[in-house]
Amino acid sequence: MNIVLSIILLLIGFYGLIKCSDIFVDAISSIATNFKMSKMMIALTVAAFGTCAPELAISFQSIGSGSGDIALANVLGSNVVNILLIIGLAACVTPIKVKNDVTKKELPILLVITTVFSLSIIAHYIGGTPDSFILDRYDGLLFIFFFGVFIFYIISVVKSKQGFFEYSKPKYKMLTSILLSIGCCIGIIIASDLVVDNAKVLAEALNVSTKIITMTVIVIGTSLPEMTMTVVAAKKGEFDIALGNIIGTNIFNIGIVLGLPLLIYGGFSSAHFNLIDVLAVHLAAMTLYFFARNDKVLSRLEGALMILMFIAYYTYVLLA
Numbered sequence: 001m002n003i004v005l006s007i008i009l010l011l012i013g014f015y016g017l018i019k020c021s022d023i024f025v026d027a028i029s030s031i032a033t034n035f036k037m038s039k040m041m042i043a044l045t046v047a048a049f050g051t052c053a054p055e056l057a058i059s060f061q062s063i064g065s066g067s068g069d070i071a072l073a074n075v076l077g078s079n080v081v082n083i084l085l086i087i088g089l090a091a092c093v094t095p096i097k098v099k100n101d102v103t104k105k106e107l108p109i110l111l112v113i114t115t116v117f118s119l120s121i122i123a124h125y126i127g128g129t130p131d132s133f134i135l136d137r138y139d140g141l142l143f144i145f146f147f148g149v150f151i152f153y154i155i156s157v158v159k160s161k162q163g164f165f166e167y168s169k170p171k172y173k174m175l176t177s178i179l180l181s182i183g184c185c186i187g188i189i190i191a192s193d194l195v196v197d198n199a200k201v202l203a204e205a206l207n208v209s210t211k212i213i214t215m216t217v218i219v220i221g222t223s224l225p226e227m228t229m230t231v232v233a234a235k236k237g238e239f240d241i242a243l244g245n246i247i248g249t250n251i252f253n254i255g256i257v258l259g260l261p262l263l264i265y266g267g268f269s270s271a272h273f274n275l276i277d278v279l280a281v282h283l284a285a286m287t288l289y290f291f292a293r294n295d296k297v298l299s300r301l302e303g304a305l306m307i308l309m310f311i312a313y314y315t316y317v318l319l320a
Helices: 002-033 039-051 053-064 068-093 100-127 137-159 174-206 210-222 224-235 239-265 275-295 300-319
Strands: 133-136 267-270
Touching: 002 053, 002 174, 002 210, 053 068, 053 174, 053 210, 053 239, 068 174, 068 210, 068 224, 068 239, 068 267, 068 275, 068 300, 100 133, 100 137, 100 239, 100 275, 133 137, 133 239, 137 239, 137 267, 174 210, 210 224, 210 300, 224 239, 239 267, 275 300
Parallel strands: none
Antiparallel strands: 133 267
16 A cells, blocks of 8 residues: 555656646746847756756755665766667657757767766775765765856856847746746655655665666656657757757756755765766767767667667666
8 A cells, every 4th residue: 555655646746846847947948038048058057957957856855865875866867868868769750960069069068077977986986885985075066066167168158149049939927937936946846755755665665776766767757858858859850959958957967966965965875886877877978979979960870879778778777
């Protein structure tokens, strides 16, 4: 009975996360359009922040309650899913054209931040005890610093007017957008509590690790906003939104979703992750960078290869 109730509450939590995130994206996009930002800039910042809001809420809730594995699995899993599964699916739907600036600026920034993240975990893993490693407040500060570099880049683009294009009418008026943003933030926090609490109950009831529950149920569930936005954008030919949303979300995941709770709460230890998990995140970012840089197009074949890589890694996660 407890399992059935937990599943129902988990589904309610997912619905709340996805619905509130969807409205939240529209609301903050309406605010951003008043500043006449380009689609790429909106995708890298506003849309990315909106779609990673569930992960942020879950990360704070999990680290604050002493379940750091959920926070780490959420970021690792989300970054792998966002690139290999979501962009892979979008590329299979329609080849994604990549602008020259994206391969020279946005994707290298993502690769650098992902590399710093991976090396930080590897350093702790090698220098820690055989059965665990610890991420601490200094790691959080490092992740936030590199996130600041990304924000500095965004500001420089906006100041140079490269991020401004023709004005489009916002979906909501300013006051409505602000009220909806606040209301959805509250809804996301409440829904994230339901997801985290019931994920832990399910893990205990099914006698599996929180890593497995998080990287399957939670990660796939909270990645639905990114998946919907990216695939639909690619199908409509809005390639800047499709790519910008994923690039921005993965940078937010490392810098804010993991970095900010680490800085505030001081860190956590984990015994459920190894070098293969970290390498999977880094390999995903490298694959996206080299596929995009190759001929400025993510082809259907490359999309299919990315999906196969995702299947291979998740097979390992489930069987390990």
